Structures are given as structure tokens and as C-alpha cells.
Amino acid sequence: MPAFDVQQFRQQFTFFQQQPDWVYLDNAATMHKPQVVIEAVTRFYQQYNSNVHRGAHQLSQQATALFEQARNTVASYINAQHLHEVIFCSGATAALNQIAFGLMHTVLQPGDRILLTQLEHHANIVPWQLHCQRFGVIIDVVPLTTDHQLDMLAYQQLLQLKPKVVSFSHISNVLGHIQPVAEMVALAKAAGAITVVDGAQGIVYQQPDMQQLDCDFYVFSGHKLYGPTGIGVLYGKTTQLTRLTPIFAGGEMIDSVSFVNTTFNKLPFRLEAGTPNIAGAIGLSAAIEWLQKINNKQIVQHKLLLLKEFYNGLTAIKGIDILSSSVHNAGIVALNVDSEHPADVAELLNQQKIAVRSGQHCAMPLFSYLARPGAIRCSFAAYNTLDDVNRCLLALEQAVEILTA
Amino acid sequence: MTLEQLLADTKPALLDIQQRDLTEIALAKDWQAKYRVLMQLGKKLPAIPEKMKQPELLVKGCESRAWLMHYHDKASDKHYFVLDSEARIVKGLMAIMLCLVNGMTTAELCKFDLWHKFDQLALKPYLSQSRGNGLLAMAERIKSCC
Numbered sequence: 001m002p003a004f005d006v007q008q009f010r011q012q013f014t015f016f017q018q019q020p021d022w023v024y025l026d027n028a029a030t031m032h033k034p035q036v037v038i039e040a041v042t043r044f045y046q047q048y049n050s051n052v053h054r055g056a057h058q059l060s061q062q063a064t065a066l067f068e069q070a071r072n073t074v075a076s077y078i079n080a081q082h083l084h085e086v087i088f089c090s091g092a093t094a095a096l097n098q099i100a101f102g103l104m105h106t107v108l109q110p111g112d113r114i115l116l117t118q119l120e121h122h123a124n125i126v127p128w129q130l131h132c133q134r135f136g137v138i139i140d141v142v143p144l145t146t147d148h149q150l151d152m153l154a155y156q157q158l159l160q161l162k163p164k165v166v167s168f169s170h171i172s173n174v175l176g177h178i179q180p181v182a183e184m185v186a187l188a189k190a191a192g193a194i195t196v197v198d199g200a201q202g203i204v205y206q207q208p209d210m211q212q213l214d215c216d217f218y219v220f221s222g223h224k225l226y227g228p229t230g231i232g233v234l235y236g237k238t239t240q241l242t243r244l245t246p247i248f249a250g251g252e253m254i255d256s257v258s259f260v261n262t263t264f265n266k267l268p269f270r271l272e273a274g275t276p277n278i279a280g281a282i283g284l285s286a287a288i289e290w291l292q293k294i295n296n297k298q299i300v301q302h303k304l305l306l307l308k309e310f311y312n313g314l315t316a317i318k319g320i321d322i323l324s325s326s327v328h329n330a331g332i333v334a335l336n337v338d339s340e341h342p343a344d345v346a347e348l349l350n351q352q353k354i355a356v357r358s359g360q361h362c363a364m365p366l367f368s369y370l371a372r373p374g375a376i377r378c379s380f381a382a383y384n385t386l387d388d389v390n391r392c393l394l395a396l397e398q399a400v401e402i403l404t405a
Numbered sequence: 406m407t408l409e410q411l412l413a414d415t416k417p418a419l420l421d422i423q424q425r426d427l428t429e430i431a432l433a434k435d436w437q438a439k440y441r442v443l444m445q446l447g448k449k450l451p452a453i454p455e456k457m458k459q460p461e462l463l464v465k466g467c468e469s470r471a472w473l474m475h476y477h478d479k480a481s482d483k484h485y486f487v488l489d490s491e492a493r494i495v496k497g498l499m500a501i502m503l504c505l506v507n508g509m510t511t512a513e514l515c516k517f518d519l520w521h522k523f524d525q526l527a528l529k530p531y532l533s534q535s536r537g538n539g540l541l542a543m544a545e546r547i548k549s550c551c
Contacts, residue, residue: 341493343494344492344495346468347492348440348494373491402440
């Protein structure tokens with residue numbers, strides 16, 4: 001097998017030719033799109049644009065075929081058992097909101113518990129919290145160990161409280177830590193819980209296998225998998241999706257309407273109200289088809305190499321407080337410069353054209369736990385090079401020098 | 406520490422910034438030099454003690470928090486401010502902002518165009534990215550005092 005050629009891989013992203021001066025390390029926020037994805041979206045608008053599922057004309061049938069083909073691509077990529085188990089939505093946040101809303105109205109009863117973890121993104125906290133008070137549902141939280149990994153012992157203890165739902169991220173969007181997702185799902189299922197996996201960061205790290213993982217729900221955003229923004233996937237097992245009360249109503253999701261009663265269409269349409277993001281779904285499908293031609297093992301290896309180089313470099317810079325562990329890390333490093341505010345460090349990196357994110361990364365509960373005002377987050381992707389790593393390290397050194405002068 | 410003391414300490418600091426540092430920033434030979442000065446500005450302003458940072462004084466940026474205290478001297482119709490921020494660069498930029506508005510009358514404050522002023526000082530790029538750093542939120546809070 002030929003070795004991974006990062007330059008050849010990178011050339012497929014027009015962005016880097018347009019912005020050659022920038023080092024882009026904000027991949028956990030959104031990834032760049034290869035040319036094939038941009039072309040697929042453009043081609044749809046130029047050649048096939050029509051609304052789906054409803055048109056009396058052939059153009060609509062063509063658009064529908066492309067849209068449903070996209071569903072097929074996603075379903076086979078994540079190895080869903082049925083096509084209708086792939087629901088298109090605007091992203092992981094929308095998917096989690098639909099799940100929380102849907103289960104609160106049907107499954108959860110006053111006094112029931114749901115189990116989350118300390119390092120969840122707000123999108124996997126607030127949608128639950130929104131309903132908890134009204135429905136009298138209690139949230140429990142899995143704490144972290146001293147090295148900021150999930151405390152699996154505490155997890156098992158909390159499962160003994162028999163939560164109805166367990167919802168957690170595959171990979172922490174702040175720390176990059178990879179959770180033992182298979183083990184966690186198995187334990188939660190053994191405790192009788194409905195399992196929800198937030199795959200927002202996980203999807204690009206590892207091709208998930210729904211039938212093997214056997215979780216009830218899995219969600220992700222297209223734009224973190226080389227796809228367009230505004231498209232995402234809510235995967236659910238048929239039995240679980242059927243239990244969800246739709247959060248949005250109208251359009252294709254309707255079967256019949258009178259002012260007395262409305263009946264809903266079958267899955268997947270029941271949970272896809274309004275005109276879907278057709279071009280987005282087609283773009284995501286193009287991204288997945290393109291990605292399947294690339295050996296993921298090589299990408300994982302390449303990112304490990306970048307990570308190793310980055311950690312090595314960081315230890316040589318004085319006063320760096322690294323929050324992420326270098327083991328079980330998917331390529332995200334959260335760090336601070338000792339006693340400096342992350343906003344200052346980020347601004348000094350910005351001046352040097354290093355794109356990182358700073359702040360609390362939509363994970364305030366994690367930062368109150370870590371007792372830090374926030375952090376700089378450097379997140380690496382397959383198209384990043386060793387040169388990117390070294391430029392970031394040099395820029396960090398320069399920032400430290402200016403801050404401590 | 407009282408508001409009066411903070412106001413008294415802020416005034417000479419702003420004068421010093423206006424007379425010395427603004428020129429230094431304008432003459433800075435590279436971005437590093439400019440930022441070194443910027444970061445010193447914040448240090449010149451007195452810090453608002455933690456227990457005085459009441460929630461209603463908070464001006465929220467996306468990445469860092471800042472606080473603004475306002476005093477309107479009714480006799481002279483002049484507005485005076487004290488501010489603080491968690492982030493040094495942001496505090497420096499806010500200090501410059503304060504230099505421009507401190508002691509203004511209500512009518513002057515209402516008319517004040519921060520974008521135009523920052524453009525003159527070649528600092529406009531900092532304003533355009535300020536949704537993140539809270540500079541614009543601070544400008545709006547200051548303007549809302551008139």
C-alpha cells in the first residue's frame with residue numbers, strides 16, 4: 001500500500017490554494033471541503049434543481065432519486081439496517097434536539113433519570129435540560145478522572161440508578177479524548193437505557209457501524225465530515241425513531257390533515273418536515289463517496305504523527321498548560337499559556353495567521369470542572385502537514401514571548 | 406476601593422495613554438511591537454476589584470468578559486468611565502476606546518463615531534473582529550450611557 005501523500009490529499013481542497021498563508025487548525029469547528037463536494041453541490045443547482053418527493057414532473061423525480069441515493073450512501077456508510085433509519089436534518093444539534101424533544105413527550109415520565117457526562121457539548125445538555133423541569137426528569141452527570149478521562153467506575157455506578165436515556169459524545173469536542181463508546185453503549189443497554197451517541201467529532205475519526213455498535217441513536221453533522229454546512233444525520237433504530245414525537249411539522253411529514261386530527265407519514269419522512277437540504281445531502285453523499293476511496297488507517301496514522309510532533313514541540317515551550325491527554329486522542333489539543341487568558345493567546349496566533357478556536361467551546365460545565373476560564377483549541381485534520389504543526393509551535397512561542405515580556 | 410477612587414485613577418492613566426502610547430502604536434514597526442504596547446495599556450488602568458464586579462456591569466464578549474462602570478457628572482454633563490477585562494489585548498483596545506470618550510458631554514457621546522475614530526488610528530480591523538472579543542459590545546454599552 002502506498003504511503004499517505006498529504007500534499008496530494010491537500011491539493012483536492014481549493015481553499016488552501018486561495019488562502020496559502022493560513023494554517024488552519026480549527027477543524028473541530030468545521031472542515032474544509034474537497035473540490036468533488038463543491039462540484040456535486042454546484043452540479044445539483046445547475047442541472048437538477050427541483051423539489052423532492054412531490055413534483056409531478058420528471059425533474060423532481062430526478063432530484064428525488066439523487067436525494068434518496070444520498071440517504072442510501074449514508075446508510076451504507078454507517079451500516080444502518082434500513083434506509084429509513086437515516087433522517088436528514090440540519091446537523092448534530094438539530095438531531096439531539098429532536099431526540100430530546102421526541103423522547104420527553106413519549107418515553108420519559110416524571111421522576112425518570114437521564115445520564116450525561118461532564119464533557120458534553122451544550123447541544124447534548126441544553127436540549128434535555130429544556131424539558132427536564134417541565135417533565136420532572138432528573139439529569140445525572142458522569143464525572144472525569146484526574147487525567148480528564150471519563151470515570152468509568154462512576155459511570156457504572158450511575159447506571160445502577162436505571163437511567164431511561166444515556167447520551168454521550170464519542171469524542172470530546174474540547175479535549176479530543178476518545179470515549180470507550182462500544183463499552184459504554186453495551187453497559188447502558190445492559191442497564192436497560194436508550195443510548196444516544198453524539199458523533200459530531202467521532203464521525204471523521206472513525207467510520208461507525210450502527211449494527212455493530214448497536215446504539216439506539218447516533219447523530220452527526222455533515223460539515224465536520226468534509227460535507228456542506230446545514231446538513232446532518234439523525235440515525236435511529238426503527239423502533240426508537242417511531243417513538244419520537246416530531247419536533248417540526250408540515251410538508252412531506254404529513255399523511256392526512258383535518259382541523260380535528262393529523263396523521264403523520266411513515267419514516268423517514270415523518271421526521272423530515274419541510275423541504276429538506278437537498279443540495280446538502282447530495283454534497284454529504286459526495287463527501288462520503290470520496291472519503292471511502294481513502295484508507296482511513298493511513299489518515300489516523302498521519303494525524304497521530306502530527307499529534308506526536310505537536311506534543312513534542314509543546315513540551316519545549318515554557319509555561320504551556322496542556323489540558324488534553326496525548327493518549328486516546330483523536331487530534332484535538334486544548335491548552336493555555338500559564339496565567340494568560342486564552343483570548344489573548346488566540347489573538348496573537350490570529351496575528352500570525354494560525355486559525356484556532358478559543359473560549360469555552362460550548363462546553364461550560366467542562367470548564368467549570370477544569371477550573372479554567374477557557375482554552376485554545378488546536379484541532380488537526382488529514383490535510384494538515386508537519387509544516388502546519390511547526391508554524392503553530394513557532395507562533396505559540398512568539399505569543400508566549402510577547403505575553404511574558 | 407470606591408467608584409470615585411477608580412475614576413480618579415483612570416483619568417491620569419488615560420491621559421498618559423493618549424499622550425504617549427497612541428503615538429507609539431501608530432509608529433510601531435511591526436505587529437509584535439504594536440501588541441507589546443497594547444498589552445501594557447491595560448495594565449495602566451486600575452483593575453476593578455472582584456467584589457465590585459456586579460452582574461449588571463458585565464459586558465459579555467464571546468471569549469472573554471469585561472466590566473464597565475459609568476459616572477455622569479450632572480453639573481458639568483460629563484460622562485466618566487472605568488473598565489476592566491479578563492483579556493489583556495481586549496483591555497488595551499478598550500483603554501484606547503475610553504481615551505476617546507472619557508469626559509465627553511452627552512451630546513458629544515451621542516455623536517461619537519467609534520468606527521471612524523478607530524479607522525483614523527488604523528485600529529479598525531480590531532473592531533470588525535470584535536463580535537468575538539467584545540469590543541463592539543463595549544462600544545454599544547458606552548454609547549447607551551448617553
